[in-house]
Amino acid sequence: MMEYTSLTALWWAVIFSGVYHGLNPGMGWPLAVSAALMEQKFSALPKALLLLAVGHLVAMIAILAPFTMMIWLIEKEYQIRIGASLIVIGMGIYLLINPKHPRYLARVHPAKLGLWSFLSALAHGAALMLVPIYLGICEIAENTSNPMEIGHAAAQNLMSNDLSTALLVSFVHTISMGFSGAVLALFVYWWLGLKFISKAWFNLDKIWALSLILVGAFGLYFSAH
Amino acid sequence: MNKPMKPDPTFHASPKLAMQAPVENFAFTIMLGKDASQHDGLAVIDLRKDSQTYGEIVHQVMVPTTGDEFHHFGWNACSSSLSPLSGHAFLERRYLIVPGIRSSRIYIFDVKEPLEAKIHKVIEPEEVFAKTGYSRPHTIHCGPEGIYVSTLGGSGEDGTESPPGIFIMDCETFDIIGRYEMDRGQQDKHYDFWWNLPQDYMVSSEWGLPPQFENGVVPEDLLSNKYGHSIHFWDLRARKNIQTIDLGENYQMALEIRPAHDPTKSYGFCGVVVDTTNLQGAIFTWWRGDDNTWQAKKVITIDPRPEDPENLPDLLKGFSAVPPLVTDIDLSLDDKYLYVACWGLGEMHQYDVSDPFNPVLAGKVELGGIARETNHPNGKEFLYGPQMVEVSRDGKRVYWTNSLYSTWDDQFYPHQEGGQMVMANVGENGGLTLDPNFYINFPENTRAHQIRLEGGDCSTDSFCYPSV
Numbered sequence: 001m002m003e004y005t006s007l008t009a010l011w012w013a014v015i016f017s018g019v020y021h022g023l024n025p026g027m028g029w030p031l032a033v034s035a036a037l038m039e040q041k042f043s044a045l046p047k048a049l050l051l052l053a054v055g056h057l058v059a060m061i062a063i064l065a066p067f068t069m070m071i072w073l074i075e076k077e078y079q080i081r082i083g084a085s086l087i088v089i090g091m092g093i094y095l096l097i098n099p100k101h102p103r104y105l106a107r108v109h110p111a112k113l114g115l116w117s118f119l120s121a122l123a124h125g126a127a128l129m130l131v132p133i134y135l136g137i138c139e140i141a142e143n144t145s146n147p148m149e150i151g152h153a154a155a156q157n158l159m160s161n162d163l164s165t166a167l168l169v170s171f172v173h174t175i176s177m178g179f180s181g182a183v184l185a186l187f188v189y190w191w192l193g194l195k196f197i198s199k200a201w202f203n204l205d206k207i208w209a210l211s212l213i214l215v216g217a218f219g220l221y222f223s224a225h
Numbered sequence: 226m227n228k229p230m231k232p233d234p235t236f237h238a239s240p241k242l243a244m245q246a247p248v249e250n251f252a253f254t255i256m257l258g259k260d261a262s263q264h265d266g267l268a269v270i271d272l273r274k275d276s277q278t279y280g281e282i283v284h285q286v287m288v289p290t291t292g293d294e295f296h297h298f299g300w301n302a303c304s305s306s307l308s309p310l311s312g313h314a315f316l317e318r319r320y321l322i323v324p325g326i327r328s329s330r331i332y333i334f335d336v337k338e339p340l341e342a343k344i345h346k347v348i349e350p351e352e353v354f355a356k357t358g359y360s361r362p363h364t365i366h367c368g369p370e371g372i373y374v375s376t377l378g379g380s381g382e383d384g385t386e387s388p389p390g391i392f393i394m395d396c397e398t399f400d401i402i403g404r405y406e407m408d409r410g411q412q413d414k415h416y417d418f419w420w421n422l423p424q425d426y427m428v429s430s431e432w433g434l435p436p437q438f439e440n441g442v443v444p445e446d447l448l449s450n451k452y453g454h455s456i457h458f459w460d461l462r463a464r465k466n467i468q469t470i471d472l473g474e475n476y477q478m479a480l481e482i483r484p485a486h487d488p489t490k491s492y493g494f495c496g497v498v499v500d501t502t503n504l505q506g507a508i509f510t511w512w513r514g515d516d517n518t519w520q521a522k523k524v525i526t527i528d529p530r531p532e533d534p535e536n537l538p539d540l541l542k543g544f545s546a547v548p549p550l551v552t553d554i555d556l557s558l559d560d561k562y563l564y565v566a567c568w569g570l571g572e573m574h575q576y577d578v579s580d581p582f583n584p585v586l587a588g589k590v591e592l593g594g595i596a597r598e599t600n601h602p603n604g605k606e607f608l609y610g611p612q613m614v615e616v617s618r619d620g621k622r623v624y625w626t627n628s629l630y631s632t633w634d635d636q637f638y639p640h641q642e643g644g645q646m647v648m649a650n651v652g653e654n655g656g657l658t659l660d661p662n663f664y665i666n667f668p669e670n671t672r673a674h675q676i677r678l679e680g681g682d683c684s685t686d687s688f689c690y691p692s693v
Contacts, residue, residue, distance in 0.1 A: 030309035037691045038423050038489055099228070100397070106311035106369035107462050110425050116310060194238035194690050198307055203230045203315045 006222075007140045013133045014169050017215075018176030021056070021126050022184070024208070025201050028052040028117050029181040033188050033197070035113070045189060046182075048113055053178040055117025056126070060170035062118075063127035064134050068162045078223060081139070084131045085219030091125040092212030099205045125212050132219025134169045138162050139222075228315040235318045235680040236304045240486040240558040241692035243304060243618050248272075249678040251339040252615075252624060253321060254646055256285070256671040260631055261292035261327060263670050269339050270646070270665065272679075280648075280663045284340050288332055293325025294631060297417075297675050299365030301333075301372060301396055305422055305687040311369040316396060320345055321677060324362035326377060327439065329353050331362055333399055339679060346399055356401040357392040360384045361435055364417050368687065369462065371396045373405060375418050377435060384435040389415040391429070410466030414453040417481050420461050422689050423488045427459040428511065430479045430495055441632040444540060448501060450474040456482070456495055456511060458519045470521045472509055475502045479509075483556040483563070483684070485581070489691045492581050494563055495521070496554040504529035504544060506551035506567060510581045525576060525584050527551065527567055536596035538639050547595045550637070552629055553613050555683050557620040559692070562587065562655065568610040568629055569637065571597050573649065575623075575657045587655030592647070593627065595637060601647060602661040608641045609634055615676040616683040623649045623657065628672035644673030 021027045031052065036045035070080055102123045108116045121127050141161065188196050237243035252270040257263075266287035271278045302316035321334045329350035336342040354360060360378035367373070372394040378384020390412070391405035406412075416432035431453020437443050446452060454476045458468040472479055476497040484493030492512035500507055508525035527549040534542040541547065550569030556562070556578070563584065565574040571594015576584040591599045593607035601607050609627040616623050627645045628634050634641075644667030649657045667673045677685065 025309070025314070028309065030307075034309050034423060034690050037693055040489065040691075101311065101313060103370055108310065109462055110310055110423050194693065195242055197238045197690070198232045198234075198236055198242075198314075201232050201307070201314045203228055205228070205315070 007137065010133055010136045010140070011172070014130065014173050015176045017129055017133070018173040019180040020211070021121075021173075022177040022180030022182075024204055025197075026124060026204065027056065027120060027126065027177065027181065028113070029185045030197055031113060031116070032181070032185040033194075036189055042189070045185060049178055049182050049185060051113035052117040052181065053174050055114040056121050056177055057170055057174040058114075059118045059121035059127045060130060060173060061166065063122070063131060064166040064170060065163070067131060067135065068166045077139070081132070081135050081219060081223040084135055085216045085223060087216075088125070088128050088132055088219065089213050089216035091128050092209045092216060095125065095209035095212065096206065099209075124208065129212055129215050130169060130173060132215050132222075134166060135219065136222050137169065138165055141165060229317065232307060232314040233302065233316065233318045236302075236307050236314070237686070237688065238304070238307050238690040239692045240560075240688050243681065243686060243688070244558050244620065246618060246680065248619060249617055249680055249682070251679040253336060253339070253342075253677045253679070254626060255295040255298060255323065255674040256644060256667055257293075257295045257628065257631060257674055258291065259642065259670040259672065261294070264288055264291055265293045265295040265325065266671070267321070267323065267334055267342060268667065268673075269336070269342055280665060282665060282667070284342055285668070286334060286342055286344060288344065290328065290330060292328055293330055293332075294327035295323050295674065296326045296630070297364050298323040298677065299372075300367060300677070300681070300685055301399075303367050303681055303686040305367055305369070305689060308369065308422055308689040313396065318681070320399075322365045322372060322374070322394070322399070324365070324374065326361045326363055329360045329362060329378075348399065348401065352401060353392075354380065357404055358387060359389055359392055359404070361389070363415075366419060366687065367396060368420065369422065371402060372399070373418070375415050375429065377415055377432060377438075388413040389434075391415070391418060405464055406466075407464040408466060410457065411455070411469045412457045412466055416453065416479070419482045419484050419493070420687065421484055421488050421491070422461070422687050424491060425461045427461040428482045428484065428493060428495075429457045429459065430482050431455055432478055432480060438630065439632065441636045442540070447477055447499070450477060450501055452477040453479055454497075455479065456521065468519050470511070470519060472497065472521060475500050476507060476509075477501050480552065481554045483554055485560045486556065486558050486683075486688055487560055487692050488688055490560065494554060494556065494578070494581070496551045496565065498551055499548050500526075504546055504548040506549035506565075508551070508554065508563070508565060508576075508584070512581070522582065524582060525565070527565070527570070527574070530570060532596045538595070538637055540636050541595070547597075550610070555614045555616050557616050558618055558683055559620060562620065562651070564614045564616060564623055566611045566614050566625060568612045570594050571599055571607075571610040573611040573614065573623070573625060573657065575651070575655060577655055588652070588657035590649055590657050590659055592659065601664055602659050603664050605664060607647070608643045608645055609638045613675045615678060617678060618681060618683070621651050623651060624676050624678075626673035626676060628674050631672065634672065643667065644671050646673050646676065
């Protein structure tokens, strides 16, 4: 029962982080609005959102996949989870100390929305934020399968299970991210108008960095329990 | 560094939103010393209509050095900070970056409190030379990678040993990062530049190399068409010159670049000081054609005025005419009116450029001018002619000063001396009328050049969203 509750909570965390990323202007919803206005046709808005989502998804997978590969080191799993949590905390601290926006993002051609979204999710640690949550889900999934098999389960098998979890986490996260970004972009496009962009662009830099530290801390806490 | 929680209220997503914003309360005008032995500075002018000191210089900051020759300047941050791609939404519009085009020294002024404006940082010429290989910094625009600074000179004592270009500064620390160009193509002279951020292009122009302007205009070079006459189109983010258009060698000194403010539009204007075949001033419209290549066409010509050589400065005696000398242009935020300063004639023209290929003269003010010296409506004299022009965000007020460049002022107006700034009101349907109550004389030994309006104006802000 306890495990079930944690699992549910972790999946909610995947969804919630998606919504959070989607609402953050830094992850691209203003680009969808500007694309539709620049091309003077509405269809550019969903198209832009789709490209942004694809970039975000690829970034998620790119970060989660290596952890999937590492999990076959089953006896090192504890260390991996601690390490991953520390990396996420480290990223948060780095962003707190150094809130400068990476200049390479400014070099991306405005039409390459997918690439921009991919780089942006990496640069701001958006994908990293998912790692402790993902590892938590993997752990619970393993514990709830037949406990006798855990120690000697074929690494292959575990890995493919974890890989599908990674994909599922990335998809669920990206869908909720796309959804919340789309809602905001549509509201601004149809009703709120461009003034909303400067009115509602809150400085999330610190909160974002703290979110990373928080998620990493949870990762540490769960690893220890 | 603690940053604000919300974007600076002077950042606007679209030109239309900028036009609807509160009007300007202050102007910042560059004061340059009468000659290289004098100090330059920044004058703060009160524009609050209900203020006791409206239309007066209420604060000034003089720099400790001499011989800087301030000219153009710009903000550390503008509406481009709202770019959805490179959003630096939490910068403050607070610092003015003021380069000296003679000394290559760059002053950063903190104008957060206009009445207490002060020097924030000084970048010494040696740092500019060492980090960029360029000299004589000029136009400032804040953009995707930081603050972009155009230069008029390359390396070497007189700045001619290598081509001038653009360098980038960090928009927070003001450290010089390095050169902009990866492939400059044919570009070997520089002056102004501006861009369209969402469409990712930049346009740059050409004045001349330092020996061609520092000691005054060189008549032999002008008559043999050796000043700049090309405009260059760049892939902004790839930092590559993609096309150069030679306007024709007789179109000497292609100066100000004014792209349409609405980022859905792919056209803009460039002013040419003088056509050496007939002394006309000219405005070109440049635009991107259906095949994606850039094109340019002359859309406005302004005729010289015949004049008795006796009344002319030595430089012009042989021509028996006063050339218009189109030395600055500025486009209103709604892309409707283009203002053209005719520094020689002593006129400010207002063209309706709703159709950028068929401009229509909508208003005109005569003031000062070579051998005409029209007085201001307040009855006082106006020295030199209308020069640097700046338009309020709402497009209703047009401000201008009178000085071009120290040594050039002395050549074209040898018997005059002094800095002035005036303002004209724009009518509901166009038209331009000088405000008799706005007339500023600058302190002794200073000239007045570019104007910046608090909260942005028509030649600073780049917008990332269309006016809808």
